[in-house]
Amino acid sequence: GERLASRPGPHSTGETPTPYKSIASYNNFYEFGTDKTDPFEHAQRLRIQPWTLRVEGLVQRPRTFGIEELLRLAPLEERIYRLRCVEGWSMVIPWIGYSLEHLLKTVEPLGNARYVEFISATQSDTMPELRRRVLDWPYTEGLRLDEARHPLSLLVFGLYGEVLPKQNGAPLRLAVPWKYGFKSAKSLVAIRLVEKEPLTSWVKAGPGEYGFYSNVNPTVDHPRWSQARERRIGEFFKRETLMFNGYGDQVASLYNGMDLKKYF
């Protein structure tokens, strides 16, 4: 893909990044199919130009940004993050982007804004699975406002020095590295600040299996499988899954006094 210049950013892991080929061919992007290889095969049709992002809801200055404008909003950084999927596999991905906070502060959230809702694109002519209601479309995710403003929460435009491949959520997506991968919504078209906890697509699909928080937590199993270990893509042996995916030093304080078994 097209090159995307960036400078090294903070919070990068020293672990070896997963090969580009694996990152770009093993994806969950249900709008294009539920098989891991479907997004690579079908997402190439996604139209990403022109692309706009609405930032709306409880903000002082709601507005719509063009993708070019977003790319210039703050300096692009390379951040090498771990990604842990709720299915039990993980990767290390050199993302390019900047902290979501840069965007949020330009729209000035109001005092009663407590949550942020993220809405992904729905293109019925390029996304074959929208007709099958595997999930409730549009794909919707959410974070608490303090989570969204945490410096680790990244608005992503590229990986491996290039613009995002379509199957990875072009032209912009989230990367919230201490939560299961599905929290990091792809191909965003709207960000909405709200007062109440948003009902996300996965919570709607299975409230007993997928919680709003979905922090990576080896001590809280998915009802149908264990979350204690993970297979890092490219490795033979499984590894122990780390609390908050290894980002506990930075984020554990967000959840002081919360029962993480209840708010899973």
Place this chain on the structure above:
Amino acid sequence: MKNPSPAAISAIKVFLFLLCLLPLAHLAWGAWQDALGANPIEFVTRSLGTWTLKFLLITLTVTPLRRLSGWHWLLRLRRMLGLYAFFYGSLHLSSYLWWDQFFDWSAIAKDILKRPFITVGMSAFLLMTPLALTSNAWAIRRLGGRRWQALHRSIYVIAILGVLHYAWLIKKDLFLPLIYFVLLALLLGIRAWWRNQERRGQQAGKYLTPRRGRIIPLVVRR
């Protein structure tokens, strides 16, 4: 095709034997060529599992197919197909024990007790084992045809558990397991329907010549 010669049947058996090895050969080739995707271990485990289900369904197709076509010799292929279901099931189980759990027996025990889909999958495998062990003429003679047949009817339960095991591990999209479920329902449904027809025929007091499909030549002539 109604009455192939013994030589023709032997040739068919050899051909079928090799054909049934193709899925395994395909996986081995893919592993060798590094063509199984980013997560080859998961791919192999899943693929061995779905082939187990496919062989269970194929095995269950023999009787209806024989009855509908009148090709009684098809029955002579059933044992091999059933044993292949067990073969792929054993490989599937081994891949879980080795590549998923690395023979951590306490974790495996916990998994079996705690995770319904593992419980169900493991039960299906355990139920399959006696069928594989009694898939020979000696066991049929020892057990007697009726008891042997009753035992081997547990394949119905095994197949149901197998499809349930598959459906239960899927994160969300139940489309593929549903296809297996529908095929299985057809295969079991047609048996139930035939049985019901026969029972009604008997209740009506009619003299029935035993239906072709109900005569089971258990000990196969060599």
